[in-house]
Amino acid sequence: xxxELVKRPxxxxxFSVLSPFIALALTLIAGALLFLxxxxxxxxxxxxxxxxxLRETWSLHELAVKAAPLILIAxxxxxxxxxxxxxxxAEGQFIIGAMAxxxxxxxxxxxxxxxxxxxxxxxxxxxxAAYAAVPAVLKVRFNTNEILTSLMLVYVAQLFLDxxxxxxxxxxxxxxxxxTRSFHEYAILPEIWSASGRAHxxxxxxxxxxxxxxxxxxxxxxxxxxxxxxxxPRAGRFAGFSQGRIVFFAFLLSGALxxxxxLSEVSGAIGQLRPVISPGxxxxxxxxxxxxxxxxxxxxxxxxxxALTYLGGEAAQISVGLSDKVVRVFQGMxxxxxxxxxxxxxxRIRFVSAPAAAAGEASRANV
Amino acid sequence: xPLLEARGLTKIFGTLRACDHIDLKIGRxxxxxxxxxxxxxxxxxxxxxxxxxxxxxxxxxxxxxxxAVSSPREARRIGIGMVFQxxxxxxxxxxxxxxxxxxxxxxxxxxxxxxxxxxxxxYGLPVDPNAHVGDLSVGERQRIEIIRCLLQNPELIILDxxxxxxxxxxxxxxxxxxxxxxxxxxxxxxxxxRLEEVKRICDRATVLRxxxxxxxxxxxxxxxxxxxxxxxxxxxxxxxxxxxxxxxxALLEVRDLDRKAGHPFAVALSGINLSVRAGEILGxxxxxxxxxxxxxxxxxxxxxxxxxxxxxxxxxxxGRRDISERRxxxxxxxPEERLGxxxxxxxxxxxxxxxxxxxxxxxxxxxRLGMIRNSLIAHxxxxxxxxxxxxxxxxxxxxxxxxxxxxxxxxxxRELDRQPLVMVVNQPTWGVDAGxxxxxxxxxxxLAKSGSAVLVISQDLDELFEICDAIAVMHGGRLSAPIxxxxxxxxxxxxxxxxxxxxxAAVSQAEAV
Numbered sequence: 082x083x084x085e086l087v088k089r090p091x092x093x094x095x096f097s098v099l100s101p102f103i104a105l106a107l108t109l110i111a112g113a114l115l116f117l118x119x120x121x122x123x124x125x126x127x128x129x130x131x132x133x134x135l136r137e138t139w140s141l142h143e144l145a146v147k148a149a150p151l152i153l154i155a156x157x158x159x160x161x162x163x164x165x166x167x168x169x170x171a172e173g174q175f176i177i178g179a180m181a182x183x184x185x186x187x188x189x190x191x192x193x194x195x196x197x198x199x200x201x202x203x204x205x206x207x208x209x210a211a212y213a214a215v216p217a218v219l220k221v222r223f224n225t226n227e228i229l230t231s232l233m234l235v236y237v238a239q240l241f242l243d244x245x246x247x248x249x250x251x252x253x254x255x256x257x258x259x260x261t262r263s264f265h266e267y268a269i270l271p272e273i274w275s276a277s278g279r280a281h282x283x284x285x286x287x288x289x290x291x292x293x294x295x296x297x298x299x300x301x302x303x304x305x306x307x308x309x310x311x312x313x314p315r316a317g318r319f320a321g322f323s324q325g326r327i328v329f330f331a332f333l334l335s336g337a338l339x340x341x342x343x344l345s346e347v348s349g350a351i352g353q354l355r356p357v358i359s360p361g362x363x364x365x366x367x368x369x370x371x372x373x374x375x376x377x378x379x380x381x382x383x384x385x386x387x388a389l390t391y392l393g394g395e396a397a398q399i400s401v402g403l404s405d406k407v408v409r410v411f412q413g414m415x416x417x418x419x420x421x422x423x424x425x426x427x428x429r430i431r432f433v434s435a436p437a438a439a440a441g442e443a444s445r446a447n448v
Numbered sequence: 449x450p451l452l453e454a455r456g457l458t459k460i461f462g463t464l465r466a467c468d469h470i471d472l473k474i475g476r477x478x479x480x481x482x483x484x485x486x487x488x489x490x491x492x493x494x495x496x497x498x499x500x501x502x503x504x505x506x507x508x509x510x511x512x513x514x515x516a517v518s519s520p521r522e523a524r525r526i527g528i529g530m531v532f533q534x535x536x537x538x539x540x541x542x543x544x545x546x547x548x549x550x551x552x553x554x555x556x557x558x559x560x561x562x563x564x565x566x567x568x569x570x571y572g573l574p575v576d577p578n579a580h581v582g583d584l585s586v587g588e589r590q591r592i593e594i595i596r597c598l599l600q601n602p603e604l605i606i607l608d609x610x611x612x613x614x615x616x617x618x619x620x621x622x623x624x625x626x627x628x629x630x631x632x633x634x635x636x637x638x639x640x641x642r643l644e645e646v647k648r649i650c651d652r653a654t655v656l657r658x659x660x661x662x663x664x665x666x667x668x669x670x671x672x673x674x675x676x677x678x679x680x681x682x683x684x685x686x687x688x689x690x691x692x693x694x695x696x697x698a699l700l701e702v703r704d705l706d707r708k709a710g711h712p713f714a715v716a717l718s719g720i721n722l723s724v725r726a727g728e729i730l731g732x733x734x735x736x737x738x739x740x741x742x743x744x745x746x747x748x749x750x751x752x753x754x755x756x757x758x759x760x761x762x763x764x765x766x767g768r769r770d771i772s773e774r775r776x777x778x779x780x781x782x783p784e785e786r787l788g789x790x791x792x793x794x795x796x797x798x799x800x801x802x803x804x805x806x807x808x809x810x811x812x813x814x815x816r817l818g819m820i821r822n823s824l825i826a827h828x829x830x831x832x833x834x835x836x837x838x839x840x841x842x843x844x845x846x847x848x849x850x851x852x853x854x855x856x857x858x859x860x861x862r863e864l865d866r867q868p869l870v871m872v873v874n875q876p877t878w879g880v881d882a883g884x885x886x887x888x889x890x891x892x893x894x895l896a897k898s899g900s901a902v903l904v905i906s907q908d909l910d911e912l913f914e915i916c917d918a919i920a921v922m923h924g925g926r927l928s929a930p931i932x933x934x935x936x937x938x939x940x941x942x943x944x945x946x947x948x949x950x951x952x953a954a955v956s957q958a959e960a961v
Contacts, residue, residue, distance in 0.1 A: 090461070091462075300819045300820060301817075301818050301819055301820065302806055302814060302818055302820060303818070305799070305802065305806075305820060308795075309792050309795070309803060312792050312793070312794055312795070313788050313792040313793065313794075313795075315785070315788055315789045316788060316789055316790070316791060316792040316803060317792075318750055318771075319748075319750065319771065319781070319783060319789055319790065319803070319804065320771075320772075320803045320804060320806070321749075321770055321771045321772030321775070321807065
């Protein structure tokens with residue numbers, strides 16, 4: 082017996098709306114099975130993982146802290162993916178953005194003024210965009226595959242950060258720990274409502290970016306251009322849209338937002354540079370973008386869901402004693418089920434059984 | 449007993465009855481024509497017979513026994529073969545490799561090549577088995593498809609618009625092969641919109657209109673206009689043409705245009721000159737793949753020229769201007785491929801209207817902030833649809849939901865709606881039914897009459913003879929001098945299409961014959 086995927090003549094609108102929810106439900110079921118196999122009580126573990134983090138104000142703040150970088154990065158990526166450019170290197174752009182913005186508080190700690198933070202934000206944006214420009218130039222100029230180049234640049238950025246915080250940027254008063262000096266007060270991104278928790282302005286940036294890009298994609302000619310070139314490059318060329326220009330636009334935009342996310346993370350949540358500043362936000366944001374159906378508003382919701390898996394993973398480590406790898410497993414399952422759902426929206430399964438084919442042979446033999 | 453019989457075959461898509469209780473009988477050794485406008489249900493019917501679509505209702509009888517044709521593989525297995533209008537061949541493989549990769553069951557390469565060679569010889573379908581498909585003409589590619597189909601030893605062969613890409617000489621050759629197949633007792637289901645052809649080679653004809661069989665007749669006893677009337681439901685408006693305007697200014701000029709081939713399968717253009725005056729329709733004939741696509745790209749500005757004066761629009765140099773700027777100079781373009789080039793398949797008609805007009809109609813379609821004014825665009829799309837009689841199920845469907853003819857009417861109407869002074873069209877009625885084709889041709893003539901210059905690139909000679917004031921022929925990336933319509937004959941044009949030099953002995957010989 083063989084299984085074939087057959088393209089559906091039309092896609093169900095209902096199921097394209099429902100599929101992210103179905104994917105989440107399937108993830109929960111598969112997660113429960115996984116916990117059972119690990120010898121944990123599935124109901125209790127799911128409760129610790131997904132419900133407990135939502136019960137207290139401070140942990141809702143933590144949710145916003147984790148969601149902020151995911152949302153910022155994923156919004157840029159969703160526009161990038163819609164234009165049929167596959168920027169897989171947001172993690173690297175996040176790191177370079179964070180490092181570019183950190184130049185001021187780390188190298189010029191005596192320059193203290195209200196202008197420092199706005200400058201840091203701009204430098205973070207510029208750093209992320211500049212780093213994303215590399216795969217864009219390579220793609221337009223040399224026709225290289227941007228998936229490979231952007232991904233490889235992630236490792237370059239990670240190792241560069243590692244070397245900087247152990248070497249030139251190490252805190253002179255830091256007892257040789259591999260970290261930079263702590264940011265001074267003018268370099269800290271303020272909390273939104275410091276009385277109740279840690280959530281910083283990065284979350285607000287994410288919401289503003291989501292609204293702005295939703296407006297761009299649905300109401301403006303630029304959004305139209307991105308969609309046309311993404312779906313049908315030849316029709317885009319006939320329209321007079323430039324493929325190369327949109328490659329740059331998509332990479333610079335997603336890189337800039339990743340850079341802003343990186344800077345917000347170090348200046349809002351961490352307060353210094355360390356060898357590792359991201360638990361894989363740049364990769365998780367790819368899942369966020371798809372779970373949010375590449376729609377900037379959907380991305381906000383999806384960002385909150387994925388942020389919950391980080392929080393739940395920490396809680397499950399502490400109170401149930403699960404490995405921290407379980408977070409990755411959960412994120413992987415969500416992406417797997419979302420993509421599977423999308424596949425079934427576009428295709429249906431057909432079982433081709435060997436006996437039927439043999440019957441066809443027989444009927445021919447008869448005539 | 450007929451070879452194949454369809455009884456009450458019905459296919460319903462949503463609320464649309466694409467095929468509505470169709471009865472069809474194909475006898476042994478018969479060439480059976482399937483006629484109908486685009487959207488009449490021909491493709492749906494054929495797809496059901498070939499197993500690519502599952503009927504909603506009705507049954508198919510093969511040699512008197514009911515069969516379920518569940519897949520094209522199954523269809524081939526019982527003895528039905530099909531040659532599609534759009535070929536499925538790999539350009540980078542040779543003819544024999546293409547045949548090998550398509551086989552349902554693996555077989556030794558040597559045996560297959562030998563059989564293919566026998567078939568090619570027996571039916572007069574010469575193909576060099578070692579030639580790369582990318583280097584072959586469309587006629588030769590079609591022969592590969594036919595040989596591939598005959599290797600399965602089918603008793604019924606379905607041909608979808610087989611002559612639409614051939615020169616008259618190549619078509620004659622195909623007809624001879626079909627006659628041979630018929631003499632062997634094989635049956636052929638022949639889908640075409642060329643009525644003269646159907647009258648010439650077909651024994652029976654089934655005419656479809658709006659999913660129903662409206663007539664079954666002997667095409668030899670009918671006239672072209674009576675067949676057309678059955679298809680369309682009323683008399684097809686004959687295209688009316690006036691005398692061309694005398695000496696007026698040239699609105700579109702191409703001077704010494706050279707273009708290198710951009711990729712291994714593209715055709716290089718060399719030394720192309722043409723000029724189209726106000727009120728004139730110039731036709732460019734030629735077998736597909738002789739540089740027409742490349743010429744269109746160069747004239748439209750999708751590809752820029754080296755020198756600014758190589759393309760001139762309304763007396764101004766346009767060679768270094770892109771397609772949007774050429775549109776702003778008053779030109780409009782309709783490329784050959786409807787889906788994916790002229791229109792984005794998954795976008796609605798109104799979005800596709802914006803696609804080619806966001807610059808020229810920026811003031812109407814965009815507000816000062818660059819926001820898209822959807823209601824105005826939808827209104828304009830509606831205006832285009834009613835002007836060109838575009839038939840659609842819903843108010844603003846996706847481009848891919850329209851039948852080929854209706855989408856073609858829309859993409860041509862989209863440009864005509866602007867009243868362009870220069871119009872360049874590549875294959876205006878490729879695969880379009882008689883009713884829609886007549887409407888499109890009349891629209892082009894009316895546009896020229898109103899003082900515009902029209903350049904029509906087409907493989908359909910009947911069409912060019914019907915609407916053009918002069919015809920030039922493309923072959924191997926060169927363009928012949930235009931032949932005024934009064935001096936042009938099918939033989940002359942056909943020889944030029946086959947590669948005779950303009951003004952060469954072969955042409956004058958043909959005149960002498």
